[in-house]
Amino acid sequence: MLKIGLLGCGRIGQVHARSIASIDGATVTAVADAFATAAQSLAAGTGAKVLDSDALICSPDVDAVVIGTPTDTHYDLIHQAAAAGKAIFCEKPVDMSADRIRDCIKVVETAGVPFMTAFNRRFDPNFANIHARIAAGEIGDVELVTILSRDPTPPPISYIKGSGGLFRDMMIHDLDMARFLMGEEPTTVYAVGSALVDPAIGDAGDVDTAAVTLTTASGKICQISNSRRATYGYDQRVEVHGSRGLLRAENMLENTVEVADQNGFRKAPALNFFLERYEAAYRAEMTYFAAQIQAGDAPKPGIIDGLRAQILADAAAQSLAEGVPIQV
Amino acid sequence: MLKIGLLGCGRIGQVHARSIASIDGATVTAVADAFATAAQSLAAGTGAKVLDSDALICSPDVDAVVIGTPTDTHYDLIHQAAAAGKAIFCEKPVDMSADRIRDCIKVVETAGVPFMTAFNRRFDPNFANIHARIAAGEIGDVELVTILSRDPTPPPISYIKGSGGLFRDMMIHDLDMARFLMGEEPTTVYAVGSALVDPAIGDAGDVDTAAVTLTTASGKICQISNSRRATYGYDQRVEVHGSRGLLRAENMLENTVEVADQNGFRKAPALNFFLERYEAAYRAEMTYFAAQIQAGDAPKPGIIDGLRAQILADAAAQSLAEGVPIQV
Amino acid sequence: MLKIGLLGCGRIGQVHARSIASIDGATVTAVADAFATAAQSLAAGTGAKVLDSDALICSPDVDAVVIGTPTDTHYDLIHQAAAAGKAIFCEKPVDMSADRIRDCIKVVETAGVPFMTAFNRRFDPNFANIHARIAAGEIGDVELVTILSRDPTPPPISYIKGSGGLFRDMMIHDLDMARFLMGEEPTTVYAVGSALVDPAIGDAGDVDTAAVTLTTASGKICQISNSRRATYGYDQRVEVHGSRGLLRAENMLENTVEVADQNGFRKAPALNFFLERYEAAYRAEMTYFAAQIQAGDAPKPGIIDGLRAQILADAAAQSLAEGVPIQV
Amino acid sequence: MLKIGLLGCGRIGQVHARSIASIDGATVTAVADAFATAAQSLAAGTGAKVLDSDALICSPDVDAVVIGTPTDTHYDLIHQAAAAGKAIFCEKPVDMSADRIRDCIKVVETAGVPFMTAFNRRFDPNFANIHARIAAGEIGDVELVTILSRDPTPPPISYIKGSGGLFRDMMIHDLDMARFLMGEEPTTVYAVGSALVDPAIGDAGDVDTAAVTLTTASGKICQISNSRRATYGYDQRVEVHGSRGLLRAENMLENTVEVADQNGFRKAPALNFFLERYEAAYRAEMTYFAAQIQAGDAPKPGIIDGLRAQILADAAAQSLAEGVPIQV
Secondary structure, three states, X not given: OEEEEEEOOOHHHHHHHHHHHOOOOEEEEEEEOOOHHHHHXXXXXXXXXXXXXXXXXXXOOOOEEEEOOOHHHHHHHHHHHHHOOOEEEEEOOOOOOHHHHHHHHHHHHHHOOOEEEEOHHHHOHHHHHHHHHHHOOOOOOEEEEEEEEEOOOOOOHHHHHOOOOHHHHOOHHHHHHHHHHHOOOEEEEEEEEEOOOOHHHHHOOOOOEEEEEEEEOOOOEEEEEEEOOOOOOOEEEEEEEEOOEEEEEOOOEOOOEEEEEOOEXXXXXXXXXXXXXXXXXXXXXXXXXXXXXXXXXXXXXXXXXXXXXXXXXXXXXXXXXXXOOEEO | OEEEEEEOOOHHHHHXXXXXXXXXXXXXXXXXXXXXXXHHHHHHOOOOEEOOXXXXXXXXXXXXXXXXXXXXXXXXXXXXXXXXXXXXXXEOOOOOOHHHXXXXXXXXXHHOOOEEEEOHHHHOHHHHHHHHHHHOOOOOOEEEEEEEEEOOOOOOHHHHHOOOOHXXXXXXXXXXXXXXXXXXXXXXXXXXXXXXXXXXXXXXXXXXXXEEEEEEOOOOEEEXXXXXXXXXOOEEEEEEEEOXXXXXXXXXXXXXXXXXXXXXXXXXXXXXXXXXXXXXXXXXXXXXXXXXXHHOOOOOOOHHHHHHHHHHHHHHXXXXXXXXXXXX | OEEEEEEOOXXXXXXXXXXXXXXXXEEEEEEEOOOHHHHHHHHHOOOOEEOOHHHHHHOOOOOEEEEOOOHHHHHHHHHHHHHOOOEEEEXXXXXXXXXXXXXXXXXXXXXXXXXXXEOHHHHOHHHHHHHHHHHOOOOOOEEEEEEEEEOOOOOOXXXXXXXXXXXXXXXXXXXXXXXXXXXXXXXXXXXXXXXXXXXXXHHOOOOOEEEEEEEEOOOOEEEEEEEOOOOOOOEEEEEEEEOOEEEEEOXXXXXXXXXEEOOEEEEOOEOOOHHHHOHHHHHHHHHHHHHHHHHOOOOOOOHHHHHHHHHHHHHHHHHHHHOOOEEO | OEEEEEEOOOHHHHHHHHHHHOOOOEEEEEEEOOOHHXXXXXXXXXXXXXXXXXHHHHOOOOOEEEEOOOHHHHHHHHHHHHHOOOEEEEEOOOOOOHHHHHHHHHHHHHHXXXXXEEOHHHHXXXXXXXXXXXXXXXXXXXXXXXXXXXXXXXXXXXXXXXXXXXXXHOHHHHHHHHHHHHOOOEEEEEEEEEOOOOHHHHHOOOOOEEEEEEEEOOOOEEEEEEEOOOOOOOEEEEEEEEOOEEEEEOOOEOXXXXXXXXXXXXXXXXXXXXXXXXXXXXXXXXXXHHHHHHHOOOOOOOHHHHHHHHHHHHHHHHHHHHOOOEEO
């Protein structure tokens, strides 16, 4: 039984708690949150103890920590957990600064603790299926990757201001997906972007509509586009053009019902809420993490993947600012 | 060059004239119609002579006749054309009376002339594809056939009154399709029906909504349903469940465009007009007819197929009237 | 908190236990099973007591019983539970005999206890969506209902022999769905059937491929077809043709991925296992049951719906045996 | 009756001849080709005269010329036809050099003759439908355009060498489509590309896999990707993300048939041959051209659209060569 301590009892912490409850070989033994009531509320339905984060990390009843606290606290918690020899599951981004992630890599490697960066989309059954079929050679060599990702509605301006910008906050998932599907590191990054959804986002120094082009040394190409608004639900599509065929994942719709009338044939909107859209992915990533730790195997994506995605996001932001492609 | 005489220059005659114009080895040499202006108008764009039907049938410039006149004239024209030794392409139904079709079979067989009953849907690229793949064994043995067929709007009551009823006028296409796809003769026919679209259709002694069940000696089953009204276009679907898989043909839509908004994902309506929906089928059946005649091979479906479909339609009408399944 | 006693701890009992665990206002307080280990195993993960069925039904810690035992035990358990004043949730079929269901109705009505027949498909999000939209008038009057239902593989012959036959065991779900979607009682039932999947099923006196036609007093028509085998997964489709449009539910596929190559565009098979396919339905029906009981409202479908579906299944079996439509 | 002279009787000339034959108000009166047999063969089925190109352009029996000759002859033919006061329909590209197109614009404007550049895809029923619905405001403001365009197989290396490169030969269609759908001129062009399909294409100095990003002054973004190979047919997709919704056109498949078996649900490949895929577009563009000329209205896209697409293709080639975005 893997004993897990939960750092952060907000929305994502609750998701992870539910996932762990559904896993046979894992259990939440302790929880911590800056807001005591959040921690108490999450612990209530379980046998978990409410501790402060220092005590949780040092507890002998904790084998692994799940870090779901605000991004700016990750750095210290990773340092503490590594020092305490705990396995670490950390929400993305590991940190807003690539240099600080490099610091974390050092302490994690020195301590020799397992570390998983929570790029949950790799565990989405659709995208994981595409990845597995590429690996099995079903479409030959990967040549062109197209990722279309649109949020239903923009977050509040207050969130935007502290988010690190669209590339680091939203597109980072797609940048990781690009690496996951291309199987080769991007070497150039070119970004364009506009504030078309809400001028206030532009006033805040960010964009809400953006496109990035990545290339690799061997000539693979990836195009990503993002919008902070989609009237038809949470739009999450991926396609991979290979030498022998095409693999693509369509959106998950609310149901399978179609109505036909004089206006044509109409299906339901896409699932709108990210927790519902990626429900299976959240469960699968935690199941995988627990299994890897118990088997003594290193989980993937690791902390290095967290760093590489951050470097790509930084390069995209720089490309947008300077108007030229950036070498990485 | 196959020289074709066109009997009937109405809507369907014009369709056949256009098809023949697109075939390299065939040409319309003569046309006839009770309305002289219809014949003249159709001949105008071509080098065809306008004749009366007797003269057309006897003309040495005519190798084959295409009969697209009103149903009650088919019987005499078939007799004349057979006597004149012409190949015959005849619109469905061959006749409203199975006994009179049997008479026609006798004269056609005695004369030894080729005869094709124009069940155009067998030549639709989608349904023909299903038939070919069944024949190739792709889904193993045929077990269950489902045919959904709905007209966009009911014809005028005046037409209904002289139509022979839904089973002989509309469902006869589906009954032929059932025979085509099952590859075995139905032995029982059970029909139900209602006038739900327009009570005036009920007052005229007909139904506008109907369902038929067919079974064969080996136990294959076919379900057909018809409606005289579909708000979303001309609904023409077929599916065949076999021991190794399923084959199904979806509707042909007006275009491939999809719009997505808060109401979901919407495609275009189905093609609404039968001449457009079955444009390729009309061309293919005439191309096939011309090729078979020129090669000296018997065209299919033959006059016997016209008879068998009519017998099934008669049985369906009787089943509806009597409330019991009919053996055929 | 609704205190639920679980009668039967087999596969379906476990499904219901998981559903109840996910419901905020309900809990399993006691479980019973003829096999003590099954009951102990299910109780282990919860605070539920293991009791024998008599004790469970009489327990003051039980407000409602969920009956998931073999069909031939339902009759006695319903009588006992009604006498004990417990709300009853009973798996379908209520009983194999319509007369015995009528007996159950009497005791349930006399006792005045709430009773829900577990036709789970009514709670499938897709079919429930169709029902709600019909009720909202989205497609006008219902005219033609088409239900295609195919199991992935036939059950063992030993199961077939005790199943009551395809109509009572498998099609009963579709017969209930027909009533649910037509909103009017069928008055005639006509059935055909064959043993095409496995001759041993025919030797056992049953069919594995069948079709039923239902009609109502107002002229609505429903066609159902069943097969005990589908190579492409668990095939569960429904469509409703109404005066203003068509509503249809497509299969739920394993994922949203499509591969394209020289053979065309290929999507995943349909979900294959009924517990996975109807996972959401099982959870929704139990959530609904608990909510209705706690609100003091009568749950639906009730015991009368269990009776009516059974009467239709009996009529289908009689129709197949006699070769004629049966009035109900 | 619009009298049309056909310059060039190769594959595309024959397509235009067939289109004109199907138009009521237009006829081919004269044809010319450097290969006399090609001209004679095309004229054979019609009443058209075979002339040399000088005579054809000056013929009083010619109101409009259709230029379907090799690209390097367009310049002189346009000059001659403009001087002769003929309406001009010219295949794309107008010329390989933007400067020479500017010369052509001068003579066309000076002569005041109507000129249409044959960007046939604007007349594809699917893409035209998207354009019309954008114009009608159905999806609000255009924000992100995604164009995926893949040829079934690469052309011979000999063709590649004289083609002007992928951007001028293949992507020029997509660059015009981008302008058509964005409704605003691109101001920056960034291109990447590789030779992944065939190294010989790289050896010839070209790429076979490429992606372009366009931006406009108001912040609209367009991503285009091309490959010279697609195993699943001729891949031609477009989608437009707007402030109120998404419009997208899927591929046209060979038929509507789907097979289901243990491998899932499989549809037919995409139409493979460009003349078949764009058959309707070729007919529609010529019908439109004839109608505009007869009505005295200027046809669109005009010669300026030919220039602007060429400028974008030149910019893309330059961007690829220099590794930076190009301002246009």
